[in-house]
Amino acid sequence: MSEVAKIELDGKVYELPIIVGTENEKAIDISKLRDVTGYVTLDTGYKNTGATTSSITFLDGEEGILHYRGYPIEQLAEKATFLEVSYLLIYGALPTTKQLEEFENSIKKHTLVHEDMKRFFEAYPAKAHPMGVLSSMISSLSTFYPESLDPNRSADMKNLTVHRLIAKLPTLAAWSFKNSLSHPFMYPKNEYGYVKNFLYMMFGMPTEEFHVDPVVISALNTLLILHADHEQNCSTSTVRIVGSSNANLYSTISAGISALWGPLHGGANQEVIEMLEQIQADGGNVDKWVAKAKDKEDPFRLMGFGHRVYKNFDPRATIIKKACDEVLIKLGINDPLLDIAKKLEKVALEDEYFKARNLYPNVDFYSGIIYKALGIPTDMFTVMFALGRLPGWIAQWKEMTENKEPIGRPRQIYTGFTKRDYINIEER
Numbered sequence: 001m002s003e004v005a006k007i008e009l010d011g012k013v014y015e016l017p018i019i020v021g022t023e024n025e026k027a028i029d030i031s032k033l034r035d036v037t038g039y040v041t042l043d044t045g046y047k048n049t050g051a052t053t054s055s056i057t058f059l060d061g062e063e064g065i066l067h068y069r070g071y072p073i074e075q076l077a078e079k080a081t082f083l084e085v086s087y088l089l090i091y092g093a094l095p096t097t098k099q100l101e102e103f104e105n106s107i108k109k110h111t112l113v114h115e116d117m118k119r120f121f122e123a124y125p126a127k128a129h130p131m132g133v134l135s136s137m138i139s140s141l142s143t144f145y146p147e148s149l150d151p152n153r154s155a156d157m158k159n160l161t162v163h164r165l166i167a168k169l170p171t172l173a174a175w176s177f178k179n180s181l182s183h184p185f186m187y188p189k190n191e192y193g194y195v196k197n198f199l200y201m202m203f204g205m206p207t208e209e210f211h212v213d214p215v216v217i218s219a220l221n222t223l224l225i226l227h228a229d230h231e232q233n234c235s236t237s238t239v240r241i242v243g244s245s246n247a248n249l250y251s252t253i254s255a256g257i258s259a260l261w262g263p264l265h266g267g268a269n270q271e272v273i274e275m276l277e278q279i280q281a282d283g284g285n286v287d288k289w290v291a292k293a294k295d296k297e298d299p300f301r302l303m304g305f306g307h308r309v310y311k312n313f314d315p316r317a318t319i320i321k322k323a324c325d326e327v328l329i330k331l332g333i334n335d336p337l338l339d340i341a342k343k344l345e346k347v348a349l350e351d352e353y354f355k356a357r358n359l360y361p362n363v364d365f366y367s368g369i370i371y372k373a374l375g376i377p378t379d380m381f382t383v384m385f386a387l388g389r390l391p392g393w394i395a396q397w398k399e400m401t402e403n404k405e406p407i408g409r410p411r412q413i414y415t416g417f418t419k420r421d422y423i424n425i426e427e428r
């Protein structure tokens with residue numbers, strides 16, 4: 001393989017270095033292109049742009065491969081806990097028993113949030129979307145920890161902020177749910193594990209022992225692991241860009257939460273259930289809705305289908321489909337929406353339009369069904385995604401700061417008016 005790419009511009013040939021990753025991913029290094037040639041590249045949506053080098057997550061969309069720090073997602077989802085995977089992503093290695101214990105204990109120490117933050121919740125309208133509440137609350141944490149405002153102050157401070165975020169996000173997420181019900185907030189119970197404690201704060205009673213089926217804990221643990229990182233997607237790129245300005249980590253993660261909220265990204269899991277409910281209310285005619293999705297005059301898309309990088313199958317969807325079946329059988333749930341989902345999956349997978357465009361069910365297609373089975377309300381689905389994605393955002397931010405990457409600042413090709421003179425208002 002050649003080590004340089006040659007590009008001819010205005011009759012002159014330039015050589016650009018080729019970069020090859022450990023999984024043989026190839027890139028043309030254009031970091032000096034503008035200096036040397038005066039040209040920039042144009043790539044809206046960054047479909048062909050490697051924004052960074054990274055050793056966190058490897059993803060091969062054509063082959064349906066996803067590895068965190070080299071470990072296949074299938075093995076992690078089957079054998080690890082979410083906090084173990086969080087440690088792996090953030091610190092780069094699987095923890096020893098002692099390291100995991102210390103990490104878990106440190107997280108438990110920080111699960112409370114400042115009492116004054118409860119007053120913020122009182123001011124939100126009852127129907128406030130929990131994602132709006134969550135991103136504001138996470139950003140607000142920075143006001144309670146002014147020592148975190150310089151994200152590079154010290155390694156210990158960085159670590160403390162990371163642990164605080166992992167510990168407090170479940171509390172704030174559960175409280176945003178409680179707030180939407182006008183129910184009293186539940187304080188964390190630190191003798192419970194991470195997943196059980198979260199479910200307790202959502203559904204438990206302070207005076208009672210909280211019982212939850214292990215299948216539910218296991219499914220939620222799996223879901224969080226599957227969402228834990230996904231390399232340079234929309235919210236992660238947002239985190240890296242915001243963090244590159246040396247903004248504090250709370251605000252940086254808050255920006256990631258906002259990016260995740262969009263229906264084309266993490267918001268899709270909510271949209272999937274709403275779409276299934278819409279199809280059900282319309283009489284359950286799946287073919288009609290598949291036809292609508294194919295109609296270019298109709299803006300409707302099948303939510304939970306297609307992916308920017310997975311063009312054969314989403315390995316997370318394969319794992320989650322199994323977990324979904326297990327949860328529904330174990331909990332004895334017979335959900336008519338699931339029948340519609342299964343029909344939709346079958347019709348779309350056999351349809352030429354979807355086959356030709358490699359549109360398969362993605363992780364959000366099944367995660368919404370599991371969340372629904374667990375009694376998590378629809379507008380909390382993206383919050384669940386945020387809980388899962390947090391360690392990935394942190395790991396990517398940490399890598400970016402440790403590699404001392406420059407501030408993110410793309411170029412553009414200007415297509416507006418060339419210089420023209422101001423026109424006085426009476427002459428317009």
Ligand code: CMC
Nearest residue numbers: 264265266268293301302303304305306307308357362364
């Ligand atoms: N339903 C119907 N047609 C679709 C769909 C869909 N869900 N997704 C893509 N297409 C068509 C699209 O109209 C286009 O057709 P044509 O080539 O004839 O113009 C072609 O497939 C390629 O689509 P695209 O929009 O260029 O693909 P993209 O890579 O830019 O978008 C996507 C990827 C995920 C935004 C898109 O597939 C989509 O909108 N899916 C539904 C939303 C969804 O489920 N999002 C969750 C993604 S998974 C969670 C995450 O990791 O963020």
